[in-house]
Amino acid sequence: EVQLVESGGGLVQPGGSLRLSCAASGFTFSSYSMNWVRQAPGKGLEWVSYISSSSSTIYYADSVKGRFTISRDNAKNSLYLQMNSLRDEDTAVYYCAREESGSSSFDYWGQGTLVTVSS
Amino acid sequence: SYELTQPLSVSVALGQTARITCGGNNIGSKNVHWYQQKPGQAPVLVIYRDSNRPSGIPERFSGSNSGNTATLTISRAQAGDEADYYCQVWDSSPGWVFGGGTKLTVL
Numbered sequence: 306e307v308q309l310v311e312s313g314g315g316l317v318q319p320g321g322s323l324r325l326s327c328a329a330s331g332f333t334f335s336s337y338s339m340n341w342v343r344q345a346p347g348k349g350l351e352w353v354s355y356i357s358s359s360s361s362t363i364y365y366a367d368s369v370k371g372r373f374t375i376s377r378d379n380a381k382n383s384l385y386l387q388m389n390s391l392r393d394e395d396t397a398v399y400y401c402a403r404e405e406s407g408s409s410s411f412d413y414w415g416q417g418t419l420v421t422v423s424s
Numbered sequence: 425s426y427e428l429t430q431p432l433s434v435s436v437a438l439g440q441t442a443r444i445t446c447g448g449n450n451i452g453s454k455n456v457h458w459y460q461q462k463p464g465q466a467p468v469l470v471i472y473r474d475s476n477r478p479s480g481i482p483e484r485f486s487g488s489n490s491g492n493t494a495t496l497t498i499s500r501a502q503a504g505d506e507a508d509y510y511c512q513v514w515d516s517s518p519g520w521v522f523g524g525g526t527k528l529t530v531l
Contacts, residue, residue, distance in 0.1 A: 340520065342467075350459070350467065350510050352520035364518050367425075400466055409514060410457040410472035417466055 307331040307413045309401050314418030321391050321422070327384040327401030327415055335359075335379035338404040340411060341386050343397035343420075353399070354386065369395075391422045426515040428523035435529045436501045444526045446494040446511030456494040457512045458487060460505075461525075467510065471496060498528070506530050 313325040327339070341353040354375040355364040363375055374387040384401050398419050402411035429447040436442035446456060456474050459467035469478050471487040474494065484499045498505055511523040 342520075342522075349508075349525040350461075350512075350522040352522060355520070366519055367517075405472070408457070408472040408476070409455070410469050411459070411467070411512075412469050412472075412478065414466040414468075 307403070309403065309413055309415035311399060311401055311415045311418035314399065314420045316421045316423065317391055318424050319392060319422055322387070322389045323391065323420060325386040325388065325399055325401075325418060325420070327386075329382045329384065329401075329403075332403070334377075334382040337406065339377065339384045340402045340404055341375060341384075342400045342402055342411070342414075343395075344400070344417075345394070345397040348397075351397070355404070356384070388420070391420075393422050396420060396422045425517050425519075426513065426521050428511055428513065428521055430509075430511060430523040430526045432524070433527045433529065435531055436498070437531050438503065439500055442498040442501050442505070442528055442530075444496045444498075444509050444528065446496070446523050447492055448494075448513065449492060451492055451494050451513065452490045454489075454513045456487070456489050458496045459510045459512065460507045461510065462507045470509075501528075501530050503530050 308330045310328045338357045356375045372390045376385045398417040400417045401415045403413040405412040458471035460470045461467040474489040475487040486497045508525045510525045515521045
């Protein structure tokens with residue numbers, strides 16, 4: 306069974322940093338591209354970042370470019386999101402999502418981890 | 425950057441057909457994916473590449489895409505179909521783009 310489990314969320318002050326993790330199991334993690342998607346309270350989905358299976362290709366949404374860094378450790382079946390210079394507007398539930406190889410759709414999602422940026 | 429436009433809400437009578445649209449410039453040339461999200465839950469893929477259903481998704485869910493509009497159609501709507509629905513495409517920016525979401529109410 307495919308499982309994605311996020312962790313690392315919490316309360317952080319504006320300007321602070323946080324590192325999110327996503328532990329993958331039930332599939333060959335190293336064969337799949339992965340994404341982070343966030344959802345602010347009461348709002349819609351916003352794509353945050355993409356990383357290819359080998360980490361050779363990385364993309365960011367303009368809203369986080371220069372502040373967030375996506376990475377992965379295929380040996381540990383883990384995906385990460387390093388978030389620096391956090392702002393109030395980064396408050397959201399952060400989901401990791403697997404990108405299906407053929408269709409490029411997000412076929413599996415984690416349950417999400419809440420990040421709250423507030424003083 | 426590319427934008428996707430969805431109606432904020434759609435209502436459908438129980439057992440009838442709901443249609444949720446997703447508008448974008450020449451969206452017919454792109455692959456569109458659709459997600460269902462119920463309150464407090466993670467999104468679930470219901471349609472990929474315009475009109476394909478993942479395993480486990482009822483045949484009542486179907487999709488189409490042409491011109492400037494993609495459409496998610498839910499036939500014989502059930503109370504359990506009440507949820508937010510999001511369309512998604514890949515943009516050349518590059519990056520993924522989601523529509524603003526549509527809240528489906530089954531009356």
